[in-house]
Amino acid sequence: xxxxxxxxxxxxxxxxxxxxxxxxxxxxxxxxxxxxxxxxxxxxxxxxxxxxxxxxxxxxxxxxxxxxxxxxxxxxxxxxxxxxxxxxxxxxxxxxxxxxxxxxxxxxxx
Amino acid sequence: xxxxxxxxxxxxxxxxxxxxxxxxxxxxxxxxxxxxxxxxxxxxxxxxxxxxxxxxxxxxxxxxxxxxxxxxxxxxxxxxxxxxxxxxxxxxxxxxxxxxxxxxxxxxxxxxx
Numbered sequence: 001x002x003x004x005x006x007x008x009x010x011x012x013x014x015x016x017x018x019x020x021x022x023x024x025x026x027x028x029x030x031x032x033x034x035x036x037x038x039x040x041x042x043x044x045x046x047x048x049x050x051x052x053x054x055x056x057x058x059x060x061x062x063x064x065x066x067x068x069x070x071x072x073x074x075x076x077x078x079x080x081x082x083x084x085x086x087x088x089x090x091x092x093x094x095x096x097x098x099x100x101x102x103x104x105x106x107x108x109x110x
Numbered sequence: 111x112x113x114x115x116x117x118x119x120x121x122x123x124x125x126x127x128x129x130x131x132x133x134x135x136x137x138x139x140x141x142x143x144x145x146x147x148x149x150x151x152x153x154x155x156x157x158x159x160x161x162x163x164x165x166x167x168x169x170x171x172x173x174x175x176x177x178x179x180x181x182x183x184x185x186x187x188x189x190x191x192x193x194x195x196x197x198x199x200x201x202x203x204x205x206x207x208x209x210x211x212x213x214x215x216x217x218x219x220x221x222x223x
Contacts, residue, residue: 034211043201043214044153088152097143097166098212102152 003027004091006101014109019076021104023089026070032092033065035074038103039085048074079108112136114215116202122221123192131187131218135204142185143205143212144177146198153201159185192222 005024013019021035032051036044050056050063050072062075072091076083086103093099115134123129135142144156155169159179170176174192179185189196199219203212 032209043217046211046213049211092209095160095166097155097158097169099155100145100153 003099004101006104009105010107012107013079019079021074021087023072025091027093030091030093033072034090036088037085081108081110084108116215120219128190131200133185133202139204141205143203144187145201148198194222197222
């Protein structure tokens with residue numbers, strides 16, 4: 001079992017719709033959770049961080065964390081073609097470095 | 111500097127040669143990380159440095175890989191006797207603290223022929 005699991009996609013949504021990206025993790029002592037966006041040929045950029053159960057909103061992005069279910073999600077409202085990218089979930093536990101999932105490719109259709 | 115700087119951006123080397131990849135983190139960031147990403151894959155952790163503590167080398171795939179960080183700033187990742195499976199993008203990141211999110215450099219694309 002991978003430590004951080006994501007559906008590879010592609011997840012295809014029409015422009016203006018809500019995109020829902022999901023991630024599960026195996027280490028129960030994980031404390032910090034991050035979402036990175038990676039455009040093709042570019043390096044990952046941090047878009048959201050979440051540390052406690054519940055929702056955290058930042059503009060069109062909402063991160064959701066459920067530690068009991070070991071589940072993190074990212075919602076993108078009013079999806080735009082410019083949101084088309086691979087979204088990487090990353091998890092941190094203890095003094096270890098971030099562990100990344102393999103990413104979900106999102107395609108927003110104009 | 112304003113961002114994480116990596117050099118070279120591209121490196122083509124012959125199998126069996128040694129290569130050195132450089133990373134200059136954001137000024138003031140105490141933590142520095144090396145990852146690699148093979149085509150279409152996720153990020154594989156290699157090594158990280160935090161302040162003056164001993165580095166976490168648990169992700170290095172073999173003893174051909176080593177890294178150092180001089181003066182708590184610039185880091186060099188060295189791959190000895192390169193193999194074709196070492197071909198990947200090597201990404202360096204830094205963070206203000208171990209708990210925070212990372213800022214990545216633009217990476218070094220290594221191709222072993």
